[in-house]
Amino acid sequence: MTQINTLEQVDFAQNNLEKHSVNVHKFGGSSLATPECIERVISIIRQHCQLNDIIVVSANGKTTDLLLSLHQLALSGELLDTSLALLKEQQSALIFALLNADNASRLAGELEQDINQLVAWLSDNPLAFESDILALGEVWSARLLSALLNERICRSYYLDARDFLVINNARECRVDNPVSQANLANSRQGQKLAVITGFICKDQAGNSCTLGRNGSDYSATILASLLSAKNVTLWTDVDGIYSADPRVVPAARKLHRLPNAVARELGRLGNPVLHKKTLQPLTDDFSGTGSHLHVASSFDTKAAATEIGEFGQIARQELSVTHLNDLLLVSCEALKGSVAADVIAELSPVYSDKKQGQLVILASQQQALTNALAVLGAEVIFTPVSLIAAVGYQVALRLDIYGRFKRALKNDRVLRFVNSKQEHSIIALLPQETTPELLNKVHHEIVKDARHLGLVVAGLGNIGQRFLELLPAQLARVPALENVHLVGLVSSKKALIHTDGLDVSSALADFSEQATDYTNQDLVSWLKHHPYDEMILVDITPSEAFSFLYDEFFDLGIHVIGANKWAASASTDTYRALKNKAGKSGSLWLGNTTVGAGLPVNYALDDLIYSGDQITEISGVFSGTLSWLFEHYDAQKPFSVLLKEALAQGITEPDPREDLSGRDVQRKLLILARAAGFELSLEDINCQNLVPESLQGLSTEAFLQQADALDGYFEQQYRQAKEQQACIRYIARFSLEQGKVKAGVSLEVLARDDAFANLTPCDNIFQIKSHWYRDNPLIIRGPGAGRDVTAGGLHSDLVKACRQLVNKQHQVTLKGIN
Template sequence: MNQANVVEQLTAEQNQLAKHATNVHKFGGSSLASVKCIERVVDIIRQHCQLNDVIVVSANGNTTDELFRIYHLAIEKGADLSEVILALQHQQAALINSLLNAASAARLNTLLASDIQQISEWMLAAPEQYEAELLAFGEIWSARLLSSVLSETVCPSYALDSRDFLVVNNAIDCFVEREISLRQYRECSRTNQLLVVTGYICKDTKGKSCTLGRNGSDYSATIMASLTHANNVTLWTDVDGIYSADPRVVPQARKLHRLPNAVARELGRLGNPVLHAKTLQPITATNTHLHVASSFDPAVPGTEIGKFGQIAKQELSVTYTNDLILAQSESFIGDSGKQAESVFNALGADTNAGFIVIRQEQQKAVSQWLAAHDTEVSFTPCSILAVVGHNVVSQGQVKARFKRALKHQSCFSIVNSPSGHSLIAVLINPCTTELLNNVHRHMTKDARHIGVVVAGLGNIGQRFLEMLPNQLASVAVLENVHLVGLISSRKALINTDGIEVNQALSLFAEQAKNYDNDLLFSWLSNHPYDELVVVDITPSESFSELYLPFFQRGIHVIGANKWAASSSTEHYQALKNAAQTHKSIWLGNTTVGAGLPVHYSIEDLKRSGDQIIDISGIFSGTLSWLFQTYDGSVPFSVLMLDALAQGITEPDPREDLSGRDVQRKLLILARAAGFTLSLDDIERQDLVPEPLQSLTTEAFLDSAQALDSYFADALSHAKSQQACIRYIASFSANGDAVKASVRLAVLPDSHAFASLTPCDNIFQIKSQWYQDNPLIIRGPGAGRDVTAGGLHSDLVALCQQLVNRTSVVKLKSIEEN
C-alpha cells in the first residue's frame, strides 16, 4: 500500500473515531430553567466536554408543563389559548435575548415565532393529532438555544432534532430500532463540533412523533451513548445523586455513592424519581459508566452506576409509587399470570394469589388482554412501597426488618420482584410521607458507609491493622467501616471495593503501587463513601502538611503524628478553622500519652465548663525509663545504649534527650486546653551537650561517655537532698501570664512523679475544680499495643460522632435560579 493510501486510510479511521463520543452529558429541565442556570451549564460544558461529545437536553424549566397546559386547554375547546401561548413565547424570547448577541437572537426569535404560529394552528385545528409534536417544541427550543450559546462562547456547536434519526418500535414499548437509528445518526452528525440533541422525543417506525415518557431525556442520553460508543454518561440534575429515598419527602435520605447496575434498573422500574425505567437498557451490555450529578454543585461527586464489589451491594433504598391499580383475576394464576406479569411489566405480582400491580394507564390494555381469556377481573386503587437492594429477596434479615417496619400498616401483600432485588409491599391505601419516612428509618439505620485509609505501616501501623478485624466484628458502631486504603512513604494500595482486613499487609505487598500526592488526592476527592477517615500513623512532617487539603475536602483525620498539632500558631489555627468550616473531625489523642485518656479528660473538663490552669508531668516513655532506672550503678551512657538496644529510644537517642518531643507534647496539651501558644513560648533544656549535637549518629554513640559526668553530678546532688532527677514538662496560667518549660528537675522522693513504673507517663492536671487535689492520669505512654489501641479508641469515638450526622439535601427550585 503506498503512502497516499495509508494516509487516506488513517484519516478515514480518525474520522470514524471522531464520531464516537467520549462522553454524553444530559441536562434536565431544572438545570436549564433560567439564564443563570444555562450560564452554569455552559461553564460545566466548558470544563467537562470536548469536541465530538454529545449534549442531551430537556425542555427549559417548566416549558413542558406549559405545553401540556396548552394541549389540555385546546382539548377542552372554547378556551382562549392566545394569552397562554403568547406568555410561553415571551418566556422563551426572554432567554434568547438575555443569552445571545443581537444577530443570533434575531434568528432564533424568527424561528420561535414560526413555531408559535404552528402551535396556534395545530391547537385550533386538531389538537389530538399533534400532542407529541406540540410537546417536542420544548426540547427543540432548548437544544437550539444552548447550541447557539455554545457556538458564541465556547466552541463550534450544532443542534439536532432526535426525530431526524432516532426510531423506536412504538410509543408504548419505546424499544430502539438500532440499525436504522444508527445509520440515520451517522448521516446527520458532524465531526469536530459539539452536538446538542433533543431528549425525550423520537419517531416510531411509521414516522409518527412520540415521546419517551417521564425522565425520557435520561433514556435519550443512554441511547446516544449506545449509538456513539461513549465511555461515560452524566445525568446532570437538581440533586447531587440518587438517594436512599426521595429526598424531597425523606429529609434523612442519604446519597448512594455507588449503585450496582441491577439495583439501579430495579429502582427505575419501580418509579425512582431520578431514573427512567429504561435508562440503563441501552448500555447494559457495554462498559459505559453512568453518573448522576448536580448541575447546581458540579464539584460534589454524585452517584456512579456500574459494576462494584460487596460494599456497594450492601446499600438499601426505599421507594414508593401511588396511584396504581391492583388487578385480580384467575388468569393471573400460574403460567398465564407470569405471562401477564411480563407483558405489562407489572410493578408487583403474585401468580399464586392471582394479582398484578399495574399503572393506571394500563387498565384498558389489561381488560382487553383478559377479554381474550374470558375471565373476570377486579380493579382496586393501590400503591406500592418497596425496599431495594442487591439480592434482598434472599436476605432473610432484610425481609424480617421490612415486615417489622410495616407491622402497624394494613398491607395487602408483600411480594418478591422477579429480579430478586426488591421486596414490594402492596398497599390498598396511598403510601403516606409518614409511612415512607418510618420504613426508611427502619431499613437504612446506621447505614453510613465510612472508608478508612491507614497511612504508616510501621510497627504501630501493623499492630493497628492486626487489631482491626476483631474491632470491626465486635464494635457495633464500626459495622459500616471499611478499610479502603493503605499508604506508606512511597507506595499506596487504594481499593474502593474494600481491602480484606485479614490480608491487608500481604495484599499491600502484592498490589501497592508508587504514588504522589496528586494521585492520592485525585482518589480522595472522588471517594464513594459517606465519610472518609485518614488514620495517620506516620512520624512524617511532610504527610502532616496534607491535613489542610484533607480538611478542605471534608476528610476526617485521626493522627498519632505530632507535627500538625504542634505546628506554628498560624498554621495550627488554619487547620482548626478548615476542619470546622468543612465539618471535618480531627482527633489526635495518641499524639500525647499513647492510649492514655489525657485529651479526653481535658476535653471533658472544658466541655463541662471547667478551666484548666496547670498541666505538668512526665510525657516521654523513653526519658521515664532512663531516669527511673538510672541509679548511678552504671554510667548513664551504658544505660542509654542498653535502652537503644531494647528499642526504647529513637535510633538516634538525641531525639529523646533533646526534649523536643516533650516540648511538642506540652504544646499540644496546652492548645487542647484552650491556650494560644507556640513552641518558642516553651523553654526547653537540651540534655545533649552542645559539642555532641552536631555529630553524626554513629559519632555521637561513640562519644556517649561524654554524657556521664553531667548526669552523675546531677544524681549525686539530688540524692544528697533525698530527691531524684526527672525530665518534666510544666505549663501554668495565671490570668494572661503563661509559663511553660521542659527540663531536668530535682524532685523529692515523695513526689507523685518520683515513683513510676519505667516507661510510664504521668499527667497532672489542675483546674478550677481540681486545684487542691489535682487530677492524675498515669500509665504506659508508649508501646505498639497501647498506641494502636488508642488509635482504635479514636476511630470508635469518631464513628460515634458521625453516626448521628445527617446531611440536608437542598433541592434547587426554578424560582431560586
C-alpha cells in the same frame, strides 16, 4: 468521574481530546430553567466535559408543560394568545439574558419562525402534530446552549435527535440500535461539542415521537449505549439517589453506589429520580461496554454523585425503601391464560400472578387494561391499593431483612407480601394509601444500620502494622465498627486502594503483592470521589509532608485520626485554619495518640473543657524515652553508655538527639495546651536542649562516637540532686497564673517523693489542675509508648469517631424540587 482533559484545558489539549472515551452529560429542565441555572451548567461543562463528549438537554424549566397546555387548549378550541405570548416571552428572556447581540438576534429570529410553525400546527391538526409540538422545547434548549458554548467555551453544534434516533413505535419505544448508531456516526462533527435534544426521536416511518415523561434520561442512556460511553451523568436537581424520598423521609441517606439490578428495581417501584426505562440501554447494552450511570446535582457540584453500575459486596449491602400510591389490584379469570403475557408486555405491571389471575397496575393504566380485556367479555375487579417495598441486592433472600420488614408492618393492614422475580425487592401490598408516617417507620427499621464508613490507613510501620493486626477482632466484636470497611493502605511511596474493600485478615500481605506507586494528589483524587457515607483516614506516619494534606482532607469532609504530631503542633495560623476548616466541613480530627500513646489525656481535657471547667496547669513526664533514661540513670555507668543501650533496645529514636533535644516534649505540651483551649505556638514554650551545641550539627554516627561528651554534665546534675536527697527528671510545665501563661520543658530537680519521680521506666505521667481539680490534681499515668498501647489508642479514637458518625445526617440538596 475523573476527566483526563476537560474543556478548561481545551486550548492546550484540543488535539488529544478525541483519543479519550466518550462521556454523556444530561441536564434536566430544572438545571436549565433560568439564566442563573444555565450559567451553572456552562461552568459544569467547562470543568467536567471533554470535546468529544455528548451533552443531552431537556426543555428549559416548565417549557414542555406549557407546550402541552397549548396543545390541550387547541384540542378544546380555547384561546391560545395568552399562553403563546408567555411561551415566547420566556424563551426570548433566556436568549437575550445569555447571548451577545448578534447571536441573540439570530436565535430570536429562529424562535419567531418556530412560533409561527407552532401556531400553524395548533390551528391545523394539533392531534396529528402533538409530538412535533412537544419537541420544540428540547430544540430551543439545545440551540440556545450550543450558541452559548460557541460564545464562551468551544466550537459546538446541536443535533435534533430525530435526525438519527429511530424507535419501532411510540408505545414500546424500542431503539433500532444498528440504524440509530449508523445515523449518529454520520451526524456527528469532529472537534466540536455536540448538544443533543433529549426526549424526542422518530419512528421507523419517519414520524416524530417522544420517549415519555423523563424521556431525556432515557435519551442519555440510549446515546451512551450507541457510543459505548464510559459514563453517563444525569445532572439534575437532587444530589443522588437516597434510601427513601428525602422530601418525605428526613433520615434518608444517600446511596453512593447501586448495582444495576437494584437501580432498575427502584425505578420500577417508584423512586422519584430513577425511571425504569433509563437503565435499560446500559444493562441491555448491545455494545457490551458496561457504562456506569451517575446522578449528580447541577446545584451542588461538590456533592458526591450516586454511581450505578456493577460493584462488589459492599455496594450490594445497600438498602432502601420506596412506595407507590394510586395503584390498582386487578383480578380477572382471563389473566390466568395466554392473555396475561400480552397484557404484561403491554403494561409492564408492578406485580403479576398468572396463577391467581392478578396484576397490580398504575391507576392511569386502568382504561388501557379495560380496553384490552373488553373483547374477551371477562369480568374485571379493580381494587385500589398501594405498595411499600424494601429494595436491595437479593434482599428477598436475606431473612433478617425480610423479618424486620414484616415486623415494621405488623400493626398495619397488608393484603400480601410478595417478592420480585429478580429477588431484589420485598413488596407489601396495602389496601390503603402509604402514608409518610408509615414510610418513615419502615425506613427506620430497614435502613437504620446500613451506613457505610470507609477506612484508609496511612503509615505501615511498627504501629501501623499492629493497628491492622488488631483490626479484624475489633471489627468483629465492637458494634460501632459494624459497617467499617478497610479500603486503603498507604506507605510513604506505595498505596493499595480497593473501593470494594480489602480483606482485613490479609491486608498487609495483599499490600506487599499489589501496592503501586502513588502521589499525594493521586490519593486526594481518589478520596474526592470515594463512594462511602463517611471516610476516615488514620495517619500513623511521622511525616510533616503528609500532614500538609490535612487541609485538602478537611476540604473534602474526610475525618482524620492522627498519631502524627505535625499538624496539631503546626504554627498558630496553620493550626487555627485547619481547625476552622474541619469545623466548617464537619470533619472529625482526633489525635489522642499524639500525646501519651493510648493514655486518655486528650479525652480528659476535652471532657473538662466541654463540662465548663477551666484548666490552670498541665505538667508531667511526656517522653517515654526520657522517662526510661532518668529512671535508670544512677551515675554508676556513664550516661552515654546508658543511652546506647536504650538505642539498641529500640527505646530511643534512631538518632537519640531527637529525644534529648526536648522538641518532642515541647510539641506534646503545645498540643495539650491547645486542647485545653489556649492559643500558643512552639515559640511560646521554652525548651532546654540536652545536647550540647558541639554535638548538634554532627551526623548520627559521629554523634554516637562522641556521645561521651554528655557524661560530665549529666553526672554533675545527678550528684547535685543526690546531695539534696532529690533526683533529676525531664519535665513539661504549662500554667496559667493571674491571666499570664507560662510554658517550658526542661531538666528539673525533684524531691524523691514527687509524683513525677517514681515511675515505671517508659511511663508517662500527666498532672492536670483546674478550677475543679485545684487542691487535688487529676493524674493520668501509664505507658507512654509501645506497639499495643499506641495501636489501641488509635482504635479507641476510631470507635469514638464511628459512634459520632453513625447518626450524622447530611443536608439533602433538593434545589429544583424545593
